[in-house]
Structures are given as structure tokens and as C-alpha cells.
């Protein structure tokens with residue numbers, strides 16, 4: 001689908017849903033690199049309301065988790 005026809009992901013904070021379905025997504029994946037490089041044991045993400053905190057957490061979860069989809073190809 002061309003970018004023109006994409007939908008705004010209003011109220012959607014589920015990374016996989018936004019990527020699998022045709023929604024606009026502002027790529028914030030460099031956050032993953034920053035977190036890995038920070039070396040911190042704990043990180044506090046302080047941002048205003050509706051800034052994408054929950055969506056970023058969902059993106060991190062999708063990046064780090066080993067899903068059934070990943071393991072299925074080795075079965």
C-alpha cells in the first residue's frame with residue numbers, strides 16, 4: 001500500500017498491529033540502540049502524555065521476545 005493510503009494509528013499502542021496492518025509508523029527503532037548502548041540497569045522514560053511511551057515499550061517487546069512465529073520456522 002502506498003504511504004498515501006495509510007491510516008493514522010489513533011489510539012493504537014501495539015507495535016505489531018501497527019506494522020502488520022497499514023498504519024503510519026514513525027520509526028523510533030534507534031531507541032533500541034540507545035538503550036543497549038547506555039549500559040544502564042534501569043531506564044526511566046519520562047515523556048508527556050501521548051508521546052509514544054507505550055508504543056515504544058511494545059516495540060522493545062517485539063524486538064527482544066522470541067515469538068511463536070520465530071520458532072515455528074525451525075520446527
Ligand SMILES: Nc1ncnc2c1ncn2[C@@H]1O[C@H](COP(=O)(O)OP(=O)(O)OP(=O)(O)O)[C@@H](O)[C@H]1O
Pocket residue numbers: 008009010011012013024025026027028047048049050051052053054055056
Ligand atoms: N512512532 C509512532 N508512529 C506513529 N504514531 C505514533 C507513534 N508513537 C505514538 N503514536 C501515536 O500516538 C498515540 C499515543 O501513543 P502511546 O499510547 O504509545 O503514548 P503514551 O506516551 O503511552 O501515552 P500516555 O501517556 O497517554 O500513556 C498512539 O496511539 C499513536 O496514534
Ligand SMILES: [Mg+2]
Pocket residue numbers: 053054055
Ligand atoms: Mg501509555
